[in-house]
Amino acid sequence: MHAPSWAPAPPSPSPTAPAAASPAPTARSWKPSPPATPSSASTTPAAATPPRSTTPLSLDDLADQLVAAAVAEGLDTFAVSGYSLGGPVAIRAAARHPERVTALVLTATFPHPDNRLMLATSLWRKLAESGDSGMLAEYLTMMAVGADALEAIPDEQLQQAVGFTAASIADGTPEHAELAPRVDVRDDLAHIKVPTLVISTIQDWFTSTRLHRQLADGIPGAQLAEIRTGHLPMVERPDEWQQLITDEPHQGCRHRLGQYRHRPRGGLPMFGWHDPVPC
Known part of the structure; x- marks a missing residue:
């Protein structure tokens, strides 16, 4: 398969402009952008980051x-699309x-965490709280990218992906990871x-x-x-994923x-x- 590109996304209004903060090479590198319609709402800029929550997140x-x-x-x-x-x-x-x-459109998501997800989010939270962004980035890249896509990435580009991931980790990651087991x-x-x-x-x-x-x-x-992707269909197979939704x-x-x-x-x-x- 064609290896996905992990280069940082260009600024808006490119179809691949960043859309949401992410500590993995995920949604920061994509943003579907179909033609505007008269009923379309305006897109919230990615830079409009809300303040970090001071209390546990509530579903x-x-x-x-x-x-x-x-x-x-x-x-x-409105319809609502929910990812993870x-x-x-x-x-x-x-x-x-x-x-x-x-x-509703629900992608790569869950009704409640199973044992695997409990362990994965526990380790994710501990790594986020440790402050070791490099180790967290390696973990997230390993876990988030599907087997086919991961093996198709050249060595040099893989290290670039890990570095980009480390630089993209959001401040609110521990609060996010704390919510997942309670869902x-x-x-x-x-x-x-x-x-x-x-x-x-x-x-x-x-x-x-x-x-x-x-x-x-x-x-x-x-x-x-x-x-046939890992946790990142919008990166690994963006056209196929978007077609599933739009069609x-x-x-x-x-x-x-x-x-x-x-x-x-x-x-x-x-x-x-x-x-x-x-x-």
């Missing part, structure tokens, strides 16, 4: 912030605000009544395919699609990405971004 608060931000942009109803820890936030937003959320949206799943697409990253070392299937099985009528119409609502992005207080540095899209 309910993050979900409410997400919806409030979309409403403030003039969106009465953004998935539970998106699910909780749909459960708490059913009058607003019309569809549990299993009771919300049966109450989700909107069209839902679950995208399973089948080489994912953070969130397993078992967790992806639990989401698809638990949400009534959810569709499951697979993509999946559900009851007249197409899940277009890149038209509005919200980053709630606390930063959610690696595991999540959420993207309300007008329907």
